[in-house]
Amino acid sequence: MENKNLIQKSIDTVRVLAADAVQKANSGHPGTPMSLAPLGHVLWSQVMHYNPENPDWANRDRFVLSCGHACMLQYSFLHLTGYKITLDDIKNFRQLHSITPGHPEYGMTPGIEVTTGPLGQGFANGVGMGIAQQYMAARYNKKDYSIFDYKIYTICSDGDLMEGVTAEAASLAGHLGLGNLIYFYDSNQITIEGGTDLAFDEDVSKRFESYGWHVQNLPDINDLDALSEAIKNAQQETGKPSLIKVRSHIGYGSPNKENTAEAHGSPLGKDEIRLVKEKFGFDPDKDFDISSEVSNFYLEAGRKSAENEQKWNELYENYKRAYPELATEYENIISGKFSEEWKEKLPVFDDEKPVATRKASGKVLNAIAEYLPQLVGGSADLSPSTNTVLEAFESFSPKNRDGRNFHFGIREHAMGAVLNGMVLSKYLIPYGATFLIFSDYMRPPLRLASIMKIRQIMVFTHDSIGLGEDGTTHQPVEQLIGLRSVPNMTVIRPADANETAHAWHVAIEHTDGPVALALTRQELPVIDQKKFASAENLEKGAYILSDSEGQPDVILMASGSEVQLILKAQEELKKNNISARVVSMPSWNLFDQQNDEYKEKVFPKAIRTRLAVEAGSTIGWMKYTTDGGDVIGIDRFGESAPADELFKEFGFTVENVVKKATALVSGNK
Structure with missing residues (x-):
């Protein structure tokens, strides 16, 4: 098979693979993976530096699929290039406990850099990745030792660019001149409701130029040479982030659904998939068909890319000898070994x-x-x-x-x-x-x-x-x-x-x-560490800040500024022969992680008279006050006034805490 034919066969294999996976799952988004397969091919076989055997290699290029619904594109290339994603994983797309969920999830699937799906988020995540690379390069790179020079390749959609977060992040990236960002805008001009012109007709290229981005426009995503040339241009532009706008056709190869909203978020249907396979020269009766030639082609691309890590490892070993203190600092940080x-x-x-x-x-x-x-x-x-x-x-x-x-x-x-x-x-x-x-x-x-x-x-x-x-x-x-x-x-x-x-x-x-x-x-006020329990106990989420001499009649609990109130209320209650325990509760989350013995120590089941105080919603506090308690909180919006007046108006006073606590104790005697 000639190389040109093999490349086309490889691209079409990804298209068919995506369509089959969505069809088997009976849900998903086949159209965008089918249209973006040429771009994925160029990135994974020619451009990006990665290692399927070590997805966390420090200097790998980062790939972000901001339009996470198109994840079958990413899963297909990760599988084909040798990441630990099997064909069975592809067949289990969107199924319970599979590693190929309906949108990419970080920590679940090898090679997934970030969880995406809510449109616009991946776009902005990539900006953060670019900032991190620039900061690390400034701290660690030295002459002849470009330790961190990776780039961030991101695919975003029409929908991504409609989201406001994208405008915010693009403006920031342009201002910072993040030349390590190479973004691809997939302009397929289709949304779930129909054509993008229903609500979106701006000139995106001009918008990004105004943000300070380097912009290129490609009329046909299937022109591989033009894609490669545009990426080279973007790589050479180091002073500005790059946006490459590519015109694609959603559901490419589907005779009846190409360029339609139907191809966006629903399976194509068995009959339509047969037509797709026939058009691309595949056996219409065979699902998940990957030829040995295509499999070997992409596995070789993965192996070749992995050689970049071998070269980097050699460079880093020399760097360690030349700059041992910086290398030690870096290794300690990434391993979580902070100095004391x-x-x-x-x-x-x-x-x-x-x-x-x-x-x-x-x-x-x-x-x-x-x-x-x-x-x-x-x-x-x-x-x-x-x-x-x-x-x-x-x-x-x-x-x-x-x-x-x-x-x-x-x-x-x-x-x-x-x-x-x-x-x-x-x-x-x-x-x-x-x-x-x-x-x-x-x-x-x-x-x-x-x-x-x-x-x-x-x-x-x-x-x-x-x-x-x-x-x-x-x-x-x-x-x-x-x-x-x-x-x-x-x-x-x-x-x-x-x-x-x-x-x-x-x-x-x-x-x-x-x-x-x-x-x-x-x-x-700063709470007296000698008189009351140590603030170090914050790390347990809640702790007894001040206790009564015997078993308390009531437990007072609060977070933040209201802890001051319940400490003073404890003193007043004591004058009335009511003993109170004061619990500082800065973090429900941390407290809930403690063992039952500690929880019982702070909140004994035998003491059900409890009062929580917090200048916020009362929702949730009843979990800790139990059915014998109450909450002083705010379940309405505030007002414009000096803080002292507001606290008094909403009942955050020592007098009100004493009144509520006394009533609770009386009701339980």
């Missing part, structure tokens, strides 16, 4: 004046940053308010790739998605910051971080009606319970400066999902 110095530098707040936990957080960050070069971050234009500037370091910019302060602009959604991409470098520990109310703008990337169980750290300040005069639009009420409800997310709302220091300890060492720190705008 940063822990020793965690500040202890003794006899301090009242301090807002957002300000305490800033002090913690600046105390430990020197000892954690992988700790980088910034805010969505709010660093003076969120106290997230690393004062000893410069900003990451087009001219300064080793800066550690990031300016995401007023782009909360993109910030969250970009942070996810940065985390996936498996090197950086990135944090982002904004007001807690704006976590609503970040829910999609926070949810995806939780699905992937990756360590993104969010600093959410101005965490309650304590925000004050800005009023209802800026006062979070339902946000805490919303974040707590997300599986794998750890929410921590510290009660004072010392709990804040330990919250950062948890956040940096936590590796099983994102961590959200909810911090105050208003100043809080």
Whole structure:
């Protein structure tokens, strides 16, 4: 078989394979994999550096399928080039417990770099990956030792580019001049409802040029030579991110469904697939047909690409001899072996004046940053308010790739998605910051971080009606319970400066999902560590901060700023011969992970008289107060007024806590 014919046969094999897999699953998206097969062929057989035997090779090129519904394209090439994805896995597409789910999932399938599916997220994740590569290159690359020079190849769709997060991320990438991004815009002009002209007729190329991207337009995705040339041009453009717009035809090769919405999100049907196979020269009665010639062709492409890692390993060994300290630092970081110095530098707040936990957080960050070069971050234009500037370091910019302060602009959604991409470098520990109310703008990337169980750290300040005069639009009420409800997310709302220091300890060492720190705008007294239990107990999620002499009549529990209230209420209750236990409960998530013995110690089943206090939604607290308890919270929106007046208006006073607790005790006697 001539090489040209073999290449065409290989491309058509991917098209048929995708159609067969979707048909067998009786659900999925066959059209886009069929149309994008030529692009996939060029990337996996000619362009990208990867190793199927070691999908985590540090200097591999990253591939992101932002239009995750087209995942049969990716699964097909991963299988064909030698990743540990069998043909049976392809046949089990979208089935229970298979490693080929309906959208790509990080950590489940070898070769999948990021979980995608919600449109626009992968686009922004790729920007974060590009930032990580540039930062690592600036720190570790030396003359004659280009240790980190990988690129990020991303496919995005018409739908991706309609999503607002894409505009945010593209603008940021253009501003930063991320020349390591090579994105392919698949312009097939079809959505589920019909043609894209129903709602989308802008000139995407001009839009991206205005963002500062290098843009190329290709009229036919089937022109392999033009694709290869465009990619070479993009690789040579190192000062700008690249967008290659390619015109494709969804469902390519389907006689009756090509260029139709039907080909987008439904199986083609058995009769139509027979016609597709006949058109491409396949046996219409044979499913999942991969010839030995095609199989050998792609396996050889995978083996050839793996040679890039062998060359890199040799380069890295020489690098280690030339720069042993940097190599040791890098290896320690990626293996999770942090030095102990940063822990020793965690500040202890003794006899301090009242301090807002957002300000305490800033002090913690600046105390430990020197000892954690992988700790980088910034805010969505709010660093003076969120106290997230690393004062000893410069900003990451087009001219300064080793800066550690990031300016995401007023782009909360993109910030969250970009942070996810940065985390996936498996090197950086990135944090982002904004007001807690704006976590609503970040829910999609926070949810995806939780699905992937990756360590993104969010600093959410101005965490309650304590925000004050800005009023209802800026006062979070339902946000805490919303974040707590997300599986794998750890929410921590510290009660004072010392709990804040330990919250950062948890956040940096936590590796099983994102961590959200909810911090105050208003100043809080520093709890006396000599008089009360150590703030180190924060790491258990909830702990007895102050106990009664005998068995308590009531358990008072709170998080954040309201812990101060229940401590004072304990003193007042004692004057009335009511003994109270005070439990600081900064993190439900951490507490729920403790063993039953510890949970019983903090909340004995025999003591059912309990009162929770938190300046947020009451939903969820009944899990801990039981049927004998109550909650002082907020189940309506706030108002615009000074914080002190608001706390009084909504019942967050010592008097109200004492009144509620007394009533509970009386009702249970």
